[in-house]
Amino acid sequence: MDLLAKAAELIAVPSTADRPEQLARALDLVLEFVGPGFTVERFASRGKPSALVRTPGPRPVFRILLNAHLDVVPAGVYEARRDGDRLYGRGAQDMKVAALVMADVFRELAETLPYPLGLQLVTDEEVGGYDGTAHQLAAGVSADFVVIGEQSGLRVVTESKGLCQVRLHATGVSAHAAYPWLGDNALVTLAGAVQALLRRYPVPAAEKWATTVNVARIETANTAYNQVPADATAWLDIRFPPEDTDFNGRTPHEIVAYLRSVTGVAAEVDSLGPPHHADPDGADVARLREAARCAGFTGELLRKHGAADARFYYARGVDTVIFGPGGDGQHGPDEYADLTTVEPYRKALASFLTAVAAGPAVRRASGAG
Known part of the structure; x- marks a missing residue:
């Protein structure tokens, strides 16, 4: 309920590209949700703020990096409305609810994992991603494997246009x-x-x-x-x-x-x-698919027609997948997040991060969904 209340507050922020103060407000809300005790690196490029959250110490090459964007496309109304298992509102599906789940999992596990975990929060994905994810990569941010929380219904996206x-x-x-x-x-x-x-x-x-x-x-x-x-x-x-x-x-x-x-x-x-592609038979992809199955979903592979910030990592040779909760109607008046997928998504992310810590022993995924 704490997460859903924060989601309603975040959805009410009109964080569109032409409102830099609202982009900063959305970013601050999520950083406040993460809470104290972490190092927050702030970035800015052409009026677009972003942040990198990690445990204290020198910035590492992250074993796993969780990426979320907080900007949205314009809408007539910016407010959250719940109807049963659906949370409606601009950004509910794309991707403010997923961003908060990622922030929640990060704050719970980052200090307990035996490897460096990062949380990357950007505010320009809807207008190209050059001043958020790409800007941070140019500043030296790096990772072995990246999970972007765009909507996927707990399927694992290894390819996008x-x-x-x-x-x-x-x-x-x-x-x-x-x-x-x-x-x-x-x-x-x-x-x-x-x-x-x-x-x-x-x-x-x-x-x-x-x-x-x-x-x-x-x-x-x-x-x-x-x-x-x-x-x-x-x-x-x-x-x-x-x-x-x-x-x-x-x-x-x-x-x-x-x-x-x-x-x-x-x-x-x-x-x-460029298009984005990740090795569908890679060990981390297999771990994530298994985590989705353990949460009650198929863990199938998926190709997405929409572009995402994954392409910036792909250009640098970093395997990146899109993995998020369910919903529908993105960029439209009836956009909603499927609340029945939120807790399974949270469990799957946490299970995946724990499995990464356990080492290379993992059952290989087979076949594309």
């Missing part, structure tokens, strides 16, 4: 709308370019491990009905699996050239992150 956020730019010639043949409508050109890309990557009718393109925004500087637009820009969010070599392993310059060849218009890469 890469992320490429781009803008397509079309130019034309302005003219009076009554005489469109005297101009060149940039919006029409852009619409054709977007359709060409969607023909290459059609929206799947159902879940599919394939590259997807989301058209997030189309804009023009034109403000008049009776004028042919001379410029237009489309914002695209592209998610790609490791198998798509048109994106995976490519530089921004190469992706720009590829998109121009498909669309016929100029492109600009705003953000690029």
